[in-house]
Amino acid sequence: MHINSLVLAFVAPLIALTSAAPLMRRAPATIHTKCTVPGTFALSFDDGPYNQTWDLIKTLNEENIKATFFINGNNFDNIETESVTTSDGVRSYLDHLRFMHTSGHQIASHTYEHAVLTGLSEEEVTRQMNALSDIIYNTVSVRPRYMRPPTGAYDDTVLNILGNLGYEVAIWDIDPKDYEDYDLQRKEDVFSSYLDQETATPPTSAHMSLMHDVHPQTGPYLLPWVVRQVRAKGYRFATVAECLNDPRPYQ
Numbered sequence: 001m002h003i004n005s006l007v008l009a010f011v012a013p014l015i016a017l018t019s020a021a022p023l024m025r026r027a028p029a030t031i032h033t034k035c036t037v038p039g040t041f042a043l044s045f046d047d048g049p050y051n052q053t054w055d056l057i058k059t060l061n062e063e064n065i066k067a068t069f070f071i072n073g074n075n076f077d078n079i080e081t082e083s084v085t086t087s088d089g090v091r092s093y094l095d096h097l098r099f100m101h102t103s104g105h106q107i108a109s110h111t112y113e114h115a116v117l118t119g120l121s122e123e124e125v126t127r128q129m130n131a132l133s134d135i136i137y138n139t140v141s142v143r144p145r146y147m148r149p150p151t152g153a154y155d156d157t158v159l160n161i162l163g164n165l166g167y168e169v170a171i172w173d174i175d176p177k178d179y180e181d182y183d184l185q186r187k188e189d190v191f192s193s194y195l196d197q198e199t200a201t202p203p204t205s206a207h208m209s210l211m212h213d214v215h216p217q218t219g220p221y222l223l224p225w226v227v228r229q230v231r232a233k234g235y236r237f238a239t240v241a242e243c244l245n246d247p248r249p250y251q
């Protein structure tokens with residue numbers, strides 16, 4: 001017997017014994033609260049896909065805008081099993097993922113079941129992330145590298161687990177709370193309060209806004225207004241990864 005085989009025969013069982021416990025963990029997830037590339041504006045949409053999402057994607061495409069969707073697997077509907085009527089007929093939610101992906105929008109994670117991650121076990125956080133990542137991978141062959149924790153809730157434990165799973169955490173800096181009511185003027189005022197602060201042309205600031213494609217007012221009414229105002233200020237629309245100058249939206 002060669003010496004290497006002897007060594008292997010001795011060491012292999014030890015490796016097998018210890019492999020259940022991860023030997024090395026990755027660093028805690030980095031938190032991004034705003035875009036960093038001057039003059040960029042990242043539109044992001046949470047909680048879908050749902051019954052307004054298809055047409056919202058069409059609106060973005062008509063405007064030649066790439067946005068970011070922080071999707072769930074089982075929130076308003078179950079995206080693996082359910083379909084919805086759109087302006088193009090009945091489409092499965094997995095078709096929605098394909099439509100987002102082929103249109104150039106960034107697909108990001110908002111957990112499988114919109115789970116608030118603080119207080120959950122490592123196993124449950126891992127399940128929430130992996131279950132959705134698997135669905136996305138099986139549908140469009142990419143795994144998201146960006147995630148947004150539901151309600152924005154995280155702590156050191158959550159960041160450690162997410163970092164170990166390879167995620168970056170994207171929060172936001174503009175939040176019109178579009179899910180709260182139907183007061184369009186109030187929501188527009190939130191955007192204006194940020195846009196009005198920018199006086200340079202082209203803009204030197206950069207923003208990451210939070211909206212919800214599941215809210216009936218957002219796609220048809222709030223989004224077109226936001227697009228007009230943001231363009232009038234001279235911002236360039238970008239995905240979350242692009243506005244952070246990150247060439248890797250996926251793992």
Ligand SMILES: *[C@@H]1O[C@H](CO)[C@@H](O)[C@H](O)[C@H]1NC(C)=O
Pocket residue numbers: 051052
């Ligand atoms: C989406 O579903 C909700 C709840 O069933 C319904 O009230 C709403 O009208 C639907 N919207 C569209 C565009 O189908």
Ligand SMILES: [Zn+2]
Pocket residue numbers: 046047110114150151
């Ligand atoms: Zn959410």
